[in-house]
Amino acid sequence: MSTPAIEVRDLRKSYDDVIALDDLNLHIPAGSFFGLLGPNGAGKTTFIETLVGLVRADAGSAAVFGHDVETEYRAARDAVGLAPQEFNVDRFFPIHEVLAHKAGYHGYGREKARERATQALEQVGLLQKRDQRFSALSGGMKRRVVLARALVTDPDLLILDEPTAGVDVQLRRELWDTVTALNESGTTILLTTHYIEEAERLCDEVAIMNRGRVVETATPEALMRRGTDRITVTLRDPPATAPAVEAGGDRVRSVKMDDDRLVVVATEGGLVAPDLVRELDRRGFEFVDLDVSRTSLEEVFVELTDSGNGDLGDDADTATDSGRREPRTAETPATDGGR
Amino acid sequence: MSTGSSTTQVATLARREILRFIRRPYNTFLPPIVTNTLYFSVFGIILGSRIGSVAGVSYIQFVLPGLVVLGAISDAFENASFSVFHGRWEDYIDEVTTAPMTHRGMVGAYVFASAVRGLLTAVLIVGVGLVFTAAPVTHPFHLVGFLVVTVVLFAGLGVVGGLAATDFDNLTVMNQFILRPLVFFGAVFYSLDVLPPLWRNISLLNPMVYMVDGVRYGMIGVTEIDPNISLAVLTGAALAVLAINLVLFRRGFGLTK
Numbered sequence A: 001m002s003t004p005a006i007e008v009r010d011l012r013k014s015y016d017d018v019i020a021l022d023d024l025n026l027h028i029p030a031g032s033f034f035g036l037l038g039p040n041g042a043g044k045t046t047f048i049e050t051l052v053g054l055v056r057a058d059a060g061s062a063a064v065f066g067h068d069v070e071t072e073y074r075a076a077r078d079a080v081g082l083a084p085q086e087f088n089v090d091r092f093f094p095i096h097e098v099l100a101h102k103a104g105y106h107g108y109g110r111e112k113a114r115e116r117a118t119q120a121l122e123q124v125g126l127l128q129k130r131d132q133r134f135s136a137l138s139g140g141m142k143r144r145v146v147l148a149r150a151l152v153t154d155p156d157l158l159i160l161d162e163p164t165a166g167v168d169v170q171l172r173r174e175l176w177d178t179v180t181a182l183n184e185s186g187t188t189i190l191l192t193t194h195y196i197e198e199a200e201r202l203c204d205e206v207a208i209m210n211r212g213r214v215v216e217t218a219t220p221e222a223l224m225r226r227g228t229d230r231i232t233v234t235l236r237d238p239p240a241t242a243p244a245v246e247a248g249g250d251r252v253r254s255v256k257m258d259d260d261r262l263v264v265v266a267t268e269g270g271l272v273a274p275d276l277v278r279e280l281d282r283r284g285f286e287f288v289d290l291d292v293s294r295t296s297l298e299e300v301f302v303e304l305t306d307s308g309n310g311d312l313g314d315d316a317d318t319a320t321d322s323g324r325r326e327p328r329t330a331e332t333p334a335t336d337g338g339r
Numbered sequence B: 001m002s003t004g005s006s007t008t009q010v011a012t013l014a015r016r017e018i019l020r021f022i023r024r025p026y027n028t029f030l031p032p033i034v035t036n037t038l039y040f041s042v043f044g045i046i047l048g049s050r051i052g053s054v055a056g057v058s059y060i061q062f063v064l065p066g067l068v069v070l071g072a073i074s075d076a077f078e079n080a081s082f083s084v085f086h087g088r089w090e091d092y093i094d095e096v097t098t099a100p101m102t103h104r105g106m107v108g109a110y111v112f113a114s115a116v117r118g119l120l121t122a123v124l125i126v127g128v129g130l131v132f133t134a135a136p137v138t139h140p141f142h143l144v145g146f147l148v149v150t151v152v153l154f155a156g157l158g159v160v161g162g163l164a165a166t167d168f169d170n171l172t173v174m175n176q177f178i179l180r181p182l183v184f185f186g187a188v189f190y191s192l193d194v195l196p197p198l199w200r201n202i203s204l205l206n207p208m209v210y211m212v213d214g215v216r217y218g219m220i221g222v223t224e225i226d227p228n229i230s231l232a233v234l235t236g237a238a239l240a241v242l243a244i245n246l247v248l249f250r251r252g253f254g255l256t257k
């Protein structure tokens, strides 16, 4: 097997009384599209920042393509392009120059650096803003600038720390296409996100972090199989109480009425839905609408990160049992990623 | 992927640092011109005509080297401390610190650019001085040597200040309480000879005194201290500060969490 893109052993970091990384262990294969999920404060950003030297770990080790991030920091940083969660862009120069400088800091000569800057801006569709300063751009454009800055050094490992926060649907899709293409051409991608469907759609493996540790690593599919889907059938003449449902057998977890909607929670809802529809039809129910929401990864996520997490309990509640799920907050809309 | 050329990396950072102040001429070049025009008018013309000659030259000629040093070190210090601190404050210094650059290269680029700014200011002040009086160069080697060592020393101190500051106010405080007193008791405006022996000896603890004296020697050939010893001591001080810069960058002081 080839050298892993990231290999982390027993990484620890505390700030005063907060343990941000608590013996973190993680293995990210070269070439993968790896998702890092976890509630606010789980330690995702802290972990990412140890890789490029913005955070110094208290103990443990981390290596990027086999290069220790402290003793061989130059080789490690050479491989990494980071689009950070918080903006940290040079305010004194137009964005084209900012990118060219970044390329220069990584060893590209002046001409080549300018070419790469132009190319990176083109890649994110910002070429016409090349002479603007960062502060003159909209929030979504700023996101694109930090992505372009990560790309300008032609990294083997592209790290995106919540790249789609505050980004509109169209741009989000463009961004997905860009990074998917990069991944297909061999770039390893590490993505953190609160949009669970984003991870589901893009990643071939996800790690779920909580309180400075990885609590689970699996493919999105494997995680989803453990979770439950929600089938919502809107009925023309809803009964007062939920009818007993036979379809789905063991897969069905609960059956409830919510106003005029029958809500069936089941594992592998895609398989249960057809039987359910046939059964209801046979029993003379007339339906107005049918919806299967596959938010199961989210539920697995909540289950994995919820236990003992008193401070995050509120967040978790809304996702499991209310009849209709709204995106939870502006920062953590969990269900609208792919629609 | 290659690590790229170290020289290119450092040159890019030095270039960025220099462009930052070159592109803001009203901030960079206008203040020393205005300030020094005022100094020369007051100290040179208005007071100077009453003071007569000091150390064998006219007062305005005596003051010129002091003003050159004063301007050069203020700007070298201010540029380095501001640039490093502002980069930390707005976090964009991360663009540099996450690059595969050597720590020596980072320190070198920041210090070099700020030293260049100090030297440019020195040239400007001489230019302003020429409007009021002659600006002789008696010992060019000493003149250049003292100026270079001086701006490097204060650029290096500025880097320390920029790394240590936690607030913009800290920078003001460093300027007000460290730089100003050194400058005003640094024999810019008076000759050490006019001081009683005790004060003269205390003054000799002030590094400014050696810089001003050295540059004065380079320009008008007048000195109160052996210039070669001064130059050696200042060079030692500059190297020591550069070493401190390097240690701070290696440790990530003020740069890492």
Ligand SMILES: Nc1ncnc2c1ncn2[C@@H]1O[C@H](COP(=O)(O)OP(=O)(O)OP(=O)(O)O)[C@@H](O)[C@H]1O
Residues within 6 Å of the ligand: A015, A018, A019, A020, A038, A039, A040, A041, A042, A043, A044, A045, A046, A047, A085, B257
């Ligand atoms: N500079 C700092 N000083 C003190 N505590 C910090 C610092 N940076 C992070 N922390 C703490 O470390 C913990 C982990 O934070 P981190 O930013 O890594 O979380 P995260 O998983 O990225 O969260 P989010 O999803 O909100 O971005 C939090 O408790 C946070 O308060």
Ligand SMILES: [Mg+2]
Residues within 6 Å of the ligand: A044, A045, A046, A085, A161
């Ligand atoms: Mg984060």
